[in-house]
Amino acid sequence: MDMPVTAQDLHATLTRLRTAQQRSTPDYRQRMDDLARLRAAFKARIEDFAAAMSADFGRRSRHESLLSDGMTVLHDIDFIRGRLRGWMRSKRALADWLFWPARTEVRYQPVGVVGIIAPWNYPVNLALIPLAAAIAAGNHVMLKPSEHTPRTSDLLKALLDEVFPAERVASVLGGPEVAAAFAALPFDHLFFTGSTAVGRKVMAAAAQNLTPVTLELGGKSPVIIAPGYPIATAVGRIAAGKFLNAGQTCIAPDYVLLPQTSIAPFAAEMKKYISQRYVDLAANADYSSIVNEGQYQRLAGYVDEACAAGAEVIELAAGDAAKRVFAPTLVIGADDKLAVMQEEIFGPILPLVAVESVDAAIDYINARPRPLALYHFDNDSARTERVLERTIAGGAAVNDTVLQFVQSKLPFGGIGPSGMGHYHGHEGFLTFSKQKPVLYQARFSSMKFMRPPYRRIADFLVKFLTR
Structure with missing residues (x-):
């Protein structure tokens, strides 16, 4: 019989993931390989997942499961892999004209360790699509599947344990107490899908660590x-x-x-x-x-x-x-x-x-x-x-x-009570990335004329720039 997960266990898992991520950031080749192995392993078990979801619900349409929790995941992984190299490439440009000949760059870096809390209604789709986006952005991931679909959650854990090393992706099973402790961990980003009422609690827990959150909630559409x-x-x-x-x-x-x-x-x-x-x-x-x-x-x-x-x-x-x-x-x-x-x-x-x-x-x-x-x-x-x-x-x-x-x-x-933040495709990559702005100063810098003691040229520049 498995022992219940404790807060100490959760912190130890997060520390293991963060230490590994800080030691070595997955490069393009590693991310592509991770996504390919995830796709292959999931595709091989897609019927098993449909059967598990049907058992968890009491009865769930096989065709709907294969489409909504199967096709969507495979399609999203394919979409990411087809565009990932371009997404990862730094965006370079000249600085604003006043600062020429300096140049600028935006680098896309993984935020670190991403926590994902998945719901029960589409327990595979809403776990693996954000996970794929986080992996594409170079992060390590800690996933909490829903306790309301236990067979599917067990299958998800087995899948991810097979595909990923323990220091890159970890799955945590448990009930509401585990979910509450999970939300309170100092992740680098927390992604939650669920009700508006629970979303408020997740956001409050994350706020204690100033953890950025993406909340995918609901409402009356x-x-x-x-x-x-x-x-x-x-x-x-x-x-x-x-x-x-x-x-x-x-x-x-x-x-x-x-x-x-x-x-x-x-x-x-x-x-x-x-x-x-x-x-x-x-x-x-x-x-x-x-x-x-x-x-x-x-x-x-x-x-x-x-x-x-x-x-x-x-x-x-x-x-x-x-x-x-x-x-x-x-x-x-x-x-x-x-x-x-x-x-x-x-x-x-x-x-x-x-x-x-x-x-x-x-x-x-x-x-x-x-x-x-x-x-x-x-x-x-x-x-x-x-x-x-x-x-x-x-x-x-x-x-x-x-x-x-x-x-x-x-x-x-969503927006407001229906959520905050975005994912899917490129938006998922951006959500789990830090867009780091960098300025490269040239050998000659016009800013030297804007240092004390201020002279006539500074007076002219200030007058010109505030005209």
């Missing part, structure tokens, strides 16, 4: 359906993003703002979509279970409260409480004070909110905390531009949902 947009098209694309992983996705559509006259057609189309795509929902292997009983009861509580408050609740198929299969559910007319309208849903419940116009939808969104994602369905480019210009969110997609996350050329990250 809205959807706007503009008047005249085809409802059937909108429903198909919203449902694909909402019911992926049974709604347990940080960027899943959280609620829909649409004209009152579109609510009944939307509900009818959604019921049709579910009946066609998820035949016999309770036994359908393409529809995932809720990860644990606590999360299932939280969702059930949202629905029960909405029913009691007089909202219209439409269950679109029959679920199975014993297997934690939560039915796709629409909620219409919910009061803003209800939990389903206040809290991030993180499940297959979708409130519909009637608004008079797109401008009213913009005002509704702007009166609430800034979301991680915003989705707008519209064929009017001027109106779409108005939505994008007047709202602030971590990211956005026009006429689709969720797919902005898998674009390696786009930064991913």
Whole structure:
């Protein structure tokens, strides 16, 4: 039986990683080799990871696991390896004209040891993509996988132990107490993915060491359906993003703002979509279970409260409480004070909110905390531009949902309550790098005329420069 991890163990692991990183920074060849070995080892076990995640959830769609936790990781590693040499290259330029002939340079250096706390909803993707970025930037890494997906976490630890030396990457298993102690370690950068509530605690713990943090949180990501947009098209694309992983996705559509006259057609189309795509929902292997009983009861509580408050609740198929299969559910007319309208849903419940116009939808969104994602369905480019210009969110997609996350050329990250900092592709490399500015002075320096005692030439220069 493994002994529980103590704070002393965590500090010892961090010291081992930092000592090794300070002794020798991985060069381009080492980073490329590390990423190649990680890719090969992960690819060989990709079906094992899908099976482990399904066992952890009770039931998880194999295809969704292979795409969302498999393809995304492989694609990101390939994207990094194809561009890493250019990213690592120092950027050189002449100094500002006043300081000629001096020149400048920006060097990209690893920050040191990066701590990563991964969540349970996409336990492989949200562990290995930031890890790959940190490795690409030349760092050593300490990873804390989620205790809510224990089989997947065990498999992650075995994978990383095989691929990396113990002084380059270390995995730490344990529950909330270990996670709290982990967040309090003096990392050179701490990367956390999870809820806003836990993110506050992580940031407070990191602040004691002035550890820079990247927080990938969540929030209530809205959807706007503009008047005249085809409802059937909108429903198909919203449902694909909402019911992926049974709604347990940080960027899943959280609620829909649409004209009152579109609510009944939307509900009818959604019921049709579910009946066609998820035949016999309770036994359908393409529809995932809720990860644990606590999360299932939280969702059930949202629905029960909405029913009691007089909202219209439409269950679109029959679920199975014993297997934690939560039915796709629409909620219409919910009061803003209800939990389903206040809290991030993180499940297959979708409130519909009637608004008079797109401008009213913009005002509704702007009166609430800034979301991680915003989705707008519209064929009017001027109106779409108005939505994008007047709202602030971590990211956005026009006429689709969720797919902005898998674009390696786009930064991913929230703002305010939905997070801070970015990663994916080049942004991940930059997040885990120190951009060190360097000035190289020439043999001749014009600055010698700006030293005491100040003479006429200094008077002239000061007058010229402050004109």
